[in-house]
Amino acid sequence: MKTPIRFATLLMVVLGSSAIQVSADEPSQLPTWKSLFNGKDLTGWVDVNTSPETWGVKDGLLVCQGEPIGVMRSEKQYENFILHIEWRHMEPGGNSGVFVWSEGTPAPGRRLPKGMEVQMLELDWINQHKRDGKPNHIGYISGELFGANGLTGVPENPRGSRSMSKELRCKPHGEWNVYDVVCVDGTVKLSINGKFVNGIRDASVKKGYLCLESEGAEIHFRNIRILELPPGITSQEQTAPNLTANGSQ
Known part of the structure; x- marks a missing residue:
């Protein structure tokens, strides 16, 4: 099992090398990784609009x-954090994803x-x-980042409103992929x-729920961990509505 990338290294990518100053004699101030999946059950997650058979x-x-298409969300909201998640599709052409800063409920008229x-x-x-009889745009399969169902952002490597990776690094079905996702003050960086x-x-929402996506194909996840970081200056308009355990506001 590989250890998640050190948080200081990840933050340097987003905020610069002077972002964190922790003295050697103050180790208690260092953030710690927390597991979001215990390997035994779905503790910490709430089914939103799938079925009891969807997740196990x-x-x-x-x-x-x-099946059905929908999501499972985290119990709590997160603002600034690093997410480590490993995934593998089990069939060719599988579709899924993880949402950050999500409202945690289906958008009107959507799943x-x-x-x-x-x-x-x-x-x-x-x-x-395919599109016009030819393979679709290759950017789709490189870990694209994009605002869905009303969230907006400014792409680093634009493909329309989406940001596509500068290098294709995902592995095919049956093989594990490792994502390290740094989310700080409206900026997302993906390893x-x-x-x-x-x-x-410049994401229009900077605090919300994590959601795992069910979208038509079997997918496996493991080693889901989060490192929560200090909050930023986030307004109420930039925060997802708070939900109760049954999904109501």
Whole structure:
């Protein structure tokens, strides 16, 4: 099992090397990683609009069957943080993703929520969803970042309103991919399998729920961890509505 990238290294990418100053004799001030999946059950997660059969645990893995389309959200909201998550699709052309800064409920008329999506597509997706008889844009399968269902942001490597990775690093179905997602003050930076390759900034929402996406294909997750960081200056308009356990506001 690989150890998640050190938080100081990740923050340097987003905020610069002077962002964190912690003396050697004050280790208690260092943030600590917290697990978001215990390998036994779905503690800490709330089904939003899928089914009891959609999500489960097998051999210590979080297994999503892919049907129906919808999401499962975290119990609490997060603002500034680093998310480490490992995933693998189990069939060619699989579709999924993780939402950050999400409202945690389906957007009006949609199955998926408003939020910043970190795309998880299997490599054959572009061949199974051709455009004008040719493979779809290769940017789809490189961990794109984009605001979904009303959230906006400024892409670092634009493909329309989306930001596509500068290098293709995702592995095909059956193989594990590692995402390290740095989310600070409306900026998201994505490392895929050990290298930062994508970013988006000025997100219109900067605090909200995490959501795992069920979108038609079986996908497995493991080693889901979060490192919470100090809050920033986030207004009420930039914060997702607070939800109760049953999903109501």
